[in-house]
Amino acid sequence: MTTPVAAIVDAPAYAQAVEDAVKASAAYYTGGTSPMDDDTYDRLVRAITAWEDGHPDQVLPDSPTGKVAGGAVEGDVPHTVAMLSLDNVFSPDGFTAWTASLARRVGHEVERFSVEPKLDGLAVAARYTRGRLERLITRGDGTAGEDVSHAIGTVEGLPEVLTEPVTVEVRGEVLMTTAQFEHANEVRTAHGGQPFANPRGASAGTLRARERAYTVPMTFFGYGLLPLPDTDPELAGRLRELPHSASMVRTAELGVNTTAGTAVPGTTAGTAEQVLARVREIAALRAALPFGIDGIVVKADLAADQRAAGSGSRAPRWAVAYKLPAVEKITRLLEVEWNVGRTGVIAPRAVLEPVVIDGATITYATLHNPADITRRDLRLGDHVMVHRAGDVIPRVEAPVAHLRTGAERRIVFPEVCPRCGSAIDTGEQRWRCGNGRNCHLVASLSYAAGRDQLDVEGLGRTRVVQLVEAGLVTDLADLFTLTRDQLLSLDRMGGTSTDNLLAALGTAKGRPLSRVLCALGVRGTGRSMSRRIARHFATMDHVRAADSTAMQQVDGIGTEKAPSIVAELAELAPLIDRLVAAGVNMTEPGATPPDPAAADGPTGASEGSQDMQGAKGTQSAGSAEGQEPAGGPLAGMTVVVTGAMTGALERLGRNEMNELIERAGGRSSSSVSKKTALVVAGEGAGSKRARAESLGVRLATPDEFAALVADHLGQPVS
Incomplete structure (x- = not known):
């Protein structure tokens, strides 16, 4: 678990380590459970x-x-071609040694590799007849596997x-996406079961369960295509001679899911350096993926190179897994703290036995x-x-229920606000003071x-504490009614x-509506x-008049978030009224209120209309021929900014x-995809620039971008 795996010093310790590893592997492959996390198991095997x-x-x-899958349980269906595991490398030096x-x-430097994510699931072979x-x-x-055909139709x-009516075998990985994992645990616990510890085990x-009273969806990604x-x-004959990259194209043409449609599609590379660059790109995207990966698979792409390299009893010699640092580990839950956020939300926080994850x-x-x-x-x-x-806040996935001893204790929920002692509103999943x-x-x-x-210069936390303790400020609107005499009465x-x-407060009154909305701190925004x-x-009046249906017309607001935002804005009505009375701006420069008729149309059409409306205010009506058309120089474009900005953009933060x-x-946008139209790459741009180059996305330097949007640079930054 969290105890480091020590070096094995004698034969008895070696025998115990083998026993522990075999038990862990068997537990995982028979029921999806294991007393070890993946990192601990990998270190034990090393x-x-x-x-x-x-x-x-x-x-x-x-x-x-010396065994495929670390000694997984044997099956009764023979594989026509051995279904091997992969050897691992853990560093650039290890990978370079493997390429050598x-x-x-093979008798020569390999000139083409395939590079694809190592999906964190369960390997299966799908046999198609006609x-x-x-x-x-x-x-x-690896020689024989278990028949899990009962799962057909659930993946x-x-x-x-x-x-096409072809007879082939597709090999790949069955996994659960993040959303599927959450759904699986909801269904499982609703039926009285213990939650799964992680998506891989789930x-x-x-996949192996035969007599459950429920089914949950899983996802398949193909990574191999071979004849039967x-x-x-x-x-x-054609399949045996296809390069791996071409066989993946063929797999997708047959209607099977592959990584081609994801943010980390399989690619090819000509050198070890290009492979390592792609490894870094995939690693940088890992945290944002909707499914788990634990490394990158690198293969000799050409069939001739694969034949020349051959295979061992456990793994092919023409492929390797470049393992990434573990993102999941098992540790112990010691306590639960209850903290109150700035909006009054009472949030539980796990206190853990310290564990090192990804450094x-x-x-x-x-x-x-x-x-x-x-x-x-x-x-x-x-x-x-x-x-x-990555930088994602650590989260507790689930208890490892099979490790319970009976000494575990129930978590006690607070009955009153832990900060001020007031009653708690438990009407929603997130409790609030x-x-x-x-x-x-x-x-x-x-x-x-x-x-x-609102960017109020001179109003730091210390000054806010003074104002609150002196009774001069009881809410946001009070800031804008402060008098000179009141402020002079404060110490220092x-x-x-x-x-x-x-x-500074006078300047803050003129901030755009977007800043005011952000300052209000509406949950979910x-x-x-x-x-x-x-x-x-465009205006606060229109925002406050919007019902849930109208709010859903805003890009990124769905059916769950919209009612919450509408309800909280209604709750904030008295405060907003006082801000208006204090002279705080409630309009967004350059924005045009939505056409009421558009609210009844499809969401996509409304969003497109909004994008155009939002840009119209930056253009003069009836532009003459040759002038910038309505919509602005970036109309319809998704733009990603990466690296340090220089020149005219140096003073601008990312927001x-x-x-x-x-x-x-x-x-x-924060991520580069096929839908990205432009990437502004400043000094130190790394994986996002490389991703843009691989996709053929247009790149611009900060100076080039500044020239493109020059007419808008002079406008006040909201």
Whole structure:
């Protein structure tokens, strides 16, 4: 679990390590459970390998190092071609050593590799006869697997009928996406079962289950296409000679799901350096993917190179898995803290036995809300699976229920607000203090005065505390009714400081509606969403008049979020009225209110209309021929900014760059895809620039972009 795997020092320790590894592998492949997380298992197998390298005459027959899938349970359906595992490398040096070994085996430097994500699921073989799916088989021990054909029809991306009546075998990975995993746990716990610890275990357990009272969806990604004994000889010959990359194109043509349609499609590379660059790109995208990956698979792409390299008893010599740092580990849940946020939301936080994930020591993790704790049946003292990817806040996935000892304790929920003692509103999944924002007024006001909101210079947290403790401010609107005499009454507040703060508050009154909305801190919105709402509705009156249906016309607001936003705006009505009375601006420059008739049309049409309307205000009506058309220079374009900005853009932060893009008619995004129209690549641009180059997306330097949007740079930054 969280205990580091020590080096094996003697034969008894080696024998125990082999036993532990075999039990862990068997537990995973039989029911999707294991007493170890993947990282602990990998380190244990590496320790076993190191011992065996030094003691080749003492290798035990049960050792997982010489077996496919670490000694997974045997099946009763023979594979026509061995279904092997992959050897692993963990660093650029390890990968370079592998490429050198591959070159020695094939007799020349390999000039083309295929590079694709290593999906974190369960390997299966799908056998099609004349285009119809007839059998689904697990990897098993590589020689034979278990028949799981009962799962046919429950796996998305694995069609029951191909687009052509061919007899072939498609090999691939069955997994659960993040959304499918959440759904599976909801269904499982509703039927009285323990939640799955992670998506990988969930897919393994679900695929093998035969007598459950419920079914949950899974997803298939193909990674291999090969002939069967009764495949047409001409087709079989063609398939055996196809490069791997071409076989994946053929797989997709047959209607089978592959990674081609994801943010991390399989690609080819000509050199080890290009492979490592692609490894870095995929690793950078990992946290945002809707499914789990634990590495990158690199293969010799050409069939001739694969034949020349050959295979061992456990793994092919022409392919390797470049493993990424683990994002999930098992640790112990020690306590639960209840914290009150600036909007009054009472959020539980897990206190964990420290565990290192991807180089960071994790002591705390989010628990979402009380309903989530109940649904996952979490208890103090539980071993829990903790997930952390990139800069994402660590989260507790689920308890590892089969490790319970009986000493675990129920988590006690608060009966009153842990901060102010007021009653708790439990009407929604996220509990909230009855005092709302006033429970944590200092945090709420400090947020509102921040740079990305109203940007009130001189109103830091210390000053906010003074104002609140002096009773001068009880909500956001009070800031704009402060008098000079009131401010002078505060400690360390002289005439100059007072005048400067009053001037800053006066400036803040004129901020655009998007900034005001952001300062209000409506749950479910942030800087970007506040801009979208403001540009869609143009005025606060239109925002407040919108019902859930109208709110859903805003890009990014769905059926779940819209009612919450509408309800909270209604709750904030008295505060908004006081802000209006204080002279705070409630309009968005350059935006046009939506056409009422458009609200009844399809969401997509309305969004497109809104995009054009939002840009019209930046253009003069009736532009003459040759002038910028209505919509702005970025109309209809999705723009990504990466790296450090220079020149005319140097003073702009990332939020201000996003605002500039939207004023010029475009839409800002944080990720590069085929839909991206332009990437602004500044100094230090890395994976996003590389991704744009691989997709053929247009690139611009900061200076080139500044020239493109020059007419909009002079406008005040909202």
